[in-house]
Amino acid sequence: MRQGYHATSIDDIARALGSTKGRVYHHFASKIDLFFAVHREGMKRLFDAVVPVVQKEDTGQSTLETLEAMLQAHALALLEHHTYESVVVQGVHLHRFGAMTPEERQTLDELIASRDAFESLFKGQLARLKKAGFLRHASVSVAAKTLLGGIQWSLVWYRPDQDTSPASRESLAREMVNVLMHGLVR
Structure with a gap:
């Protein structure tokens, strides 16, 4: 978060943990492996926030209400897990521009596929809205x-x-989603 992926060393990470480099390497073979683990956790937290909302759709919520609830859950997850989700965004940039080994590229491709699956949750909801005539x-x-x-x-x-404050994060997430769903004009 402070320096970005490329400028951060294992020494920096160990110092931030109050640990040794050896301890970090005991758990992760390389900096990119640590990055991948944080990226996976960030995606897990996003899915954990949004999937329950998608599954509630069968309870009778309209598709617009479901989309709004999905966006609210996503926004709140980003605000509450800011550091993890920032790593996910860095992963997208690494995927697009980073030079890496074929094995690292394969792992990053899998992580990006997870991100694409997350986006597909929203695409599916939007497709239902379009089919129902709401879009x-x-x-x-x-x-x-x-x-x-x-x-x-x-x-x-x-x-x-x-x-x-959790309450202020919830309020901010609601306000962000309100602008996206309903715009600025009365």
Whole structure:
């Protein structure tokens, strides 16, 4: 979080833990392996937040209410797990621009596939909305990327160290989703 992936060394990580490099290497063979583990945990936390909302759809919520609840769960997960989710975003950048070994590339491809599966939850909901006549003639893919991007931008501007209240994070997540779902105009 402080220096980014490339500028952070195992020495930096060990110092932050109050540990030795050897202890870090005992658990992770390399810095990229540690990065992958954090990335996996970040994706797990996103799925853990959103999948229960998707599964509730069978209880009679309208598709619009479900989409709004999915976005709310996603926004809150980003705010509450800011550091993990920032690593997920760094993973996307590494995937697009990073030079790595074929084995590392394969692992990162698997992580990106997980991210794509997460996005597909929203694409599926948007496709149901479009089929039900709730969406304009928008591309489901573009709509999903725009909604998720709007929420994920909070990883850039949100400062978790200045906001320790769960209630204020919930309120902020609601406000973000409200703008995305209902816009700014009365």
